Amino acid sequence: MNKLIQEQRxxxxxxxxxxxxxxxxxxxxxxxxxxxxxxxxxxxRERHTYYYEGFFSVSxxxxxxxLERSAFREITGGCAFFRNNFATTFFV
Incomplete structure (x- = not known):
């Protein structure tokens, strides 16, 4: 998004x-x-684009x-894959 705003496109x-x-x-x-x-x-509205009115930088x-192996159980993130209405969560 930042790049598109900077390039006004x-x-x-x-x-x-x-x-x-x-x-x-x-x-x-x-x-x-x-x-x-x-x-x-x-x-x-004329060019149909967002732009920065002045300098702005995103960092x-x-x-x-x-992580230690024991910390894996505390992680609640991951990717959920749905098959046959069942969710399986995989941690990377």
Whole structure:
């Protein structure tokens, strides 16, 4: 989303939401959250795109930590696969 906003090629809200695989209402929630964090996001009705009105940078940090085997039981995340109406959760 950040790259599309920086390049001013998001398209209309419904188009952007579709590209991101989220609902339009979820898109507006995310945009509001970014604005709350100081992102100067605006929308141009003539060009049908979101853009930053001034400088804004997004920084994402990912940290990895090796877990002990006993900690696996405390993890509630994972991927759920549905087959024949039964859910199976796999942890990676």
């Amino acid at each position: 998001t398209g209309k809200p419904a188009e952007l939401a579709c590209r991101l695989g989220i609902s339009v209402s979820r898109l507006f929630v995310i945009l509001d959250q970014l604005k709350d964090q100081g992102a100067p996001i605006r929308y141009c 994402i940090t990912v940290e990895f930590e090796k």
